[in-house]
Amino acid sequence: MKKYLTISLGAWLFSAGLLYAQVSAPGRAYLDYTVLPAHGDGVCALGETATVKVVATAGGRGLDGTVIRFEAGPDALPADTAGDAVFREGEAVVSFGTMREPGFRYCRLSFQVEGQTIRDNVKLAFAPDMIEPTIACPPDFDKYWRRTLDKASKVPMTIEETPWPQAGDDQVETRMVKIQSYEKGCYLYGWLSRPRDGKRHPVLLIPPGAGVKRINPLPDYAREGFITLAIDVHALPVDAPDSIIRLRQTEVGEFTQVGISHRDSYYYRRIYCSLVRAIDYLCSLPDFDGQNVGVTGGSQGGALSIVAAGLDPRITFVAAFYPALCDVSGFLYGRAGGWPRFYSKSPVPPEQSAVEMKTLSYYDVVNFARRIKVPGFYSYGHNDGTCPPTSVCAALNQIKAPKILEVTPSSAHWRFTETLHRSIEWMKGQCR
Numbered sequence: 001m002k003k004y005l006t007i008s009l010g011a012w013l014f015s016a017g018l019l020y021a022q023v024s025a026p027g028r029a030y031l032d033y034t035v036l037p038a039h040g041d042g043v044c045a046l047g048e049t050a051t052v053k054v055v056a057t058a059g060g061r062g063l064d065g066t067v068i069r070f071e072a073g074p075d076a077l078p079a080d081t082a083g084d085a086v087f088r089e090g091e092a093v094v095s096f097g098t099m100r101e102p103g104f105r106y107c108r109l110s111f112q113v114e115g116q117t118i119r120d121n122v123k124l125a126f127a128p129d130m131i132e133p134t135i136a137c138p139p140d141f142d143k144y145w146r147r148t149l150d151k152a153s154k155v156p157m158t159i160e161e162t163p164w165p166q167a168g169d170d171q172v173e174t175r176m177v178k179i180q181s182y183e184k185g186c187y188l189y190g191w192l193s194r195p196r197d198g199k200r201h202p203v204l205l206i207p208p209g210a211g212v213k214r215i216n217p218l219p220d221y222a223r224e225g226f227i228t229l230a231i232d233v234h235a236l237p238v239d240a241p242d243s244i245i246r247l248r249q250t251e252v253g254e255f256t257q258v259g260i261s262h263r264d265s266y267y268y269r270r271i272y273c274s275l276v277r278a279i280d281y282l283c284s285l286p287d288f289d290g291q292n293v294g295v296t297g298g299s300q301g302g303a304l305s306i307v308a309a310g311l312d313p314r315i316t317f318v319a320a321f322y323p324a325l326c327d328v329s330g331f332l333y334g335r336a337g338g339w340p341r342f343y344s345k346s347p348v349p350p351e352q353s354a355v356e357m358k359t360l361s362y363y364d365v366v367n368f369a370r371r372i373k374v375p376g377f378y379s380y381g382h383n384d385g386t387c388p389p390t391s392v393c394a395a396l397n398q399i400k401a402p403k404i405l406e407v408t409p410s411s412a413h414w415r416f417t418e419t420l421h422r423s424i425e426w427m428k429g430q431c432r
Contacts, residue, residue: 031113032057035122042382042409043125047098050105050124054085054092058113062090068111072096075104075123076336076344076388087111102130103335103390104382123382123389125409133326133366133394134333136357141367144263145272145311152182152273157280161192167217171196174217176238177229181270181277188274189238190231191215193222194287202292202431203282206230207275207304209297210324210339212249214238224424225431226294227285231278233271233304256340261355263362268325272363275308283314292316292431296423298415299339299387300324303365306395309376310368317430319377319423321415322387326365327394329357338365338391369398376403377426379419381411 033056044050050072056063066087071079085092096107106123138144160178167174174193181188195201204226208215212234221228232238234255236248252258252267259265275295282288294317295305302323309318323338330337331344332353342360343353361367376399380392396405404426406419 063087099126102127191217210300310371336388336390
């Protein structure tokens with residue numbers, strides 16, 4: 001019995017070893033697919049049928065007979081059409097309607113292969129450079145912000161800096177900063193990172209994305225030669241413990257709604273003023289080169305970058321990615337509005353939306369984009385479901401200053417590393 005068990009175990013180990021030797025990890029996925037717009041740039045002419053080709057293989061064989069289900073509609077709105085297409089020799093053509101007005105049209109696709117359900121989303125653009133905003137611009141917009149910033153500028157800029165060596169090295173120094181801003185007792189917090197080479201450098205403000213959350217130092221920009229300030233905008237110390245962050249989250253709640261009934265009480269008033277105070281601080285640093293002032297960010301950070309460039313004439317260049325807060329009145333006009341997508345889920349009484357839109361017209365990115373006079377690098381993706389590209393284009397199309405527009409049709413609410421690197425090289429090229 002023991003001999004039999006020994007032989008059997010040995011045989012099993014041999015066969016298992018043989019199996020292990022013969023079966024290695026696959027070098028690529030069994031199912032491989034891609035979605036290709038009819039036009040390489042994903043842009044259609046008005047009235048043209050939106051069409052994509054889906055190319056798919058399973059184990060290297062083109063799918064044949066597999067059905068694609070789809071539904072489609074205008075950007076961020078309910079679907080207005082649905083249908084199906086069939087793979088033939090690895091390809092399926094999906095046509096999903098057209099647009100007579102400038103905008104974007106989405107198509108949600110799904111198909112099954114051996115029990116696995118594949119889902120994807122693609123948007124095609126229709127004359128995106130012709131998209132106009134729906135938001136109004138108040139006649140006293142400039143006067144309002146001059147008065148607001150003038151009042152905020154009278155608040156003393158008290159500064160506290162705390163070295164933070166764990167975020168630095170022999171090339172970069174990092175400090176926590178606390179700056180009095182907007183009004184007495186109101187503070188702006190951030191991370192300052194600077195090169196340790198004893199030279200003078202351009203300064204770069206980096207506003208955050210949306211949400212009450214921890215922000216981290218960004219020393220990589222300092223390695224590229226910038227003195228950088230990455231800021232929080234919710235009066236939250238950057239070294240706050242999780243318990244304080246959760247408390248602040250509870251306190252501000254849906255902060256995009258706080259104080260929305262009047263322009264002077266709206267939550268973003270303090271935030272916009274803090275952007276200018278952050279530039280005050282950066283320009284006061286002894287190693288600032290005295291002339292080059294940039295701002296960059298994505299999502300809410302992209303919005304705040306455009307706002308800062310529209311408010312502060314000291315800024316000399318801006319790089320903004322998929323900005324939020326663009327053309328926020330869009331859903332009231334039957335099309336996509338920018339994050340936070342006001343009125344996208346349920347209607348509100350007209351008298352309420354009228355009051356809120358009066359406030360928001362002083363804060364919409366569209367109205368700051370119109371006032372930008374410095375070079376800019378702007379980027380977004382067609383497939384963004386957070387900041388709909390319809391709203392982004394409504395703002396970017398208002399910028400008359402020199403601009404580079406890098407559109408990556410396949411990206412959503414994120415940027416490719418290659419795009420980020422190009423923006424950094426572009427910013428370095430703007431410095432005199």
